Amino acid sequence: xxxxxxxxxxxxxxxxxxxxxxxxxxxxxxxxxxxxxxxxxxxxxxxxxxxxxxxxxxxxxxxxxxxxxxxxxxxxxxxxxxxxxxxxxxxxxxxxxxxxxxxxxxxxxxxxxxxxxxxxxxxxxxxxxxxxxxxxxxxxxxxxxxxxxxxxxxxxxxxxxxxxxxxxxxxxxxxxxxxxx
DNA sequence: GGAACGATCTGC
DNA sequence: CAGATCGTTCCC
Numbered sequence: 001x002x003x004x005x006x007x008x009x010x011x012x013x014x015x016x017x018x019x020x021x022x023x024x025x026x027x028x029x030x031x032x033x034x035x036x037x038x039x040x041x042x043x044x045x046x047x048x049x050x051x052x053x054x055x056x057x058x059x060x061x062x063x064x065x066x067x068x069x070x071x072x073x074x075x076x077x078x079x080x081x082x083x084x085x086x087x088x089x090x091x092x093x094x095x096x097x098x099x100x101x102x103x104x105x106x107x108x109x110x111x112x113x114x115x116x117x118x119x120x121x122x123x124x125x126x127x128x129x130x131x132x133x134x135x136x137x138x139x140x141x142x143x144x145x146x147x148x149x150x151x152x153x154x155x156x157x158x159x160x161x162x163x164x165x166x167x168x169x170x171x172x173x174x175x176x177x178x179x180x181x
Numbered sequence: 182g183g184a185a186c187g188a189t190c191t192g193c
Numbered sequence: 194c195a196g197a198t199c200g201t202t203c204c205c
Contacts (some may be wrong), residue, residue, distance in 0.1 A: 034187070038201095046201060062188070064190050064199030070188085084186055104191090111189050154188055 001027040001076075002073040003082040004147055004165045008135045010137040011087050015118035020092030022107055023141070024084055025170035030070070032079035035157035039079030049125045051079045059114070059124040059132055066111030069119050071128060071136065085153070087113045088170060125134055144168055 001028040004027075012021040018044065030037035038047045049058040050072055053159035058070040058081050074080030089096055096106045096116035114120070119134060128136045148166040151159055 030188070038188075041202080044201075060188080061198095061200060063187060065195080065197065066189050068188060085188090109189070152188070156187080 001029055001085065001163070001165070002019050003027040003163065004149075005143050006071060006082055006126040006136075007083070007143045007147055007165055007167050009037075009143040010090070010139055011022075011084065011113075011117065011134075012091075012137055013117040013119060013134045015123075015133050017118070018092050018095030020089070020095055020113075020117050021137075022087035022089045022113075023167075024086075025073045025088050026084075026086035027165050028085055029073075029165075030083060030163075032080050033076070034161070034163075035110075036155040036159075036161075037079070039081070043079070047079070050074075050142065051077055052080050052125070055127065055136075056124040057123055057128050059119060059121055061121060062111060067114040067120055069114050069117075069123075069134075083110060083148040084153040085164070087117075087169070089116070097110075 005026050006024050009024050010021055032039040039050045043051050053076050054072050056072045059067050062068050069081050070081040072081045089106050100106055100116050107116045118174050123134055125143055126132050126134050144167045150161050150164050152164045
């Protein structure tokens with residue numbers, strides 16, 4: 001699964017008021033034949049980026065309040081993407097704290113990391129490998145040999161499919177969090 | 182044209 | 194544990 005290989009990669013963003021980077025420690029996979037996926041009902045205006053080429057950024061608005069960031073992983077027309085659920089901050093921690101607010105967790109959730117990295121709906125469709133304001137970087141850190149695999153979070157369909165991956169040594173990502181029923 | 186429903190987060 | 198908050202989708 002591509003979602004497991006994203007663990008350990010660096011997420012970088014330079015959205016204007018400061019450069020931020022961090023290591024991806026939790027991901028979830030979504031495919032077109034998955035009832036919980038935005039691409040399940042076919043191509044629409046919102047999910048068009050998901051059906052595009054791999055390596056681009058799919059951003060959507062969640063609960064009318066938060067934005068969530070995905071990496072498109074499938075070939076053209078596939079409609080597959082990986083949701084970035086948690087990141088361990090590395091560079092630009094001060095910027096993240098300013099964006100998130102003092103005393104709040106920085107990037108241990110999909111909505112939180114978007115705010116910390118300054119990723120918004122306007123970044124939808126960005127090429128993550130093209131030197132743009134948001135990108136993915138491989139610094140040679142391999143994905144964990146023993147990732148924690150479990151059911152995805154916050155969805156109501158296909159709840160039992162174990163398509164969530166987490167770096168076991170991460171202190172940032174919440175551990176042992178039960179999924180909803 | 183309208184209504185229902187979220188791939189979440191926060192504060193009570 | 195419930196409210197916030199609004200775009201997307203689906204049904205009439």
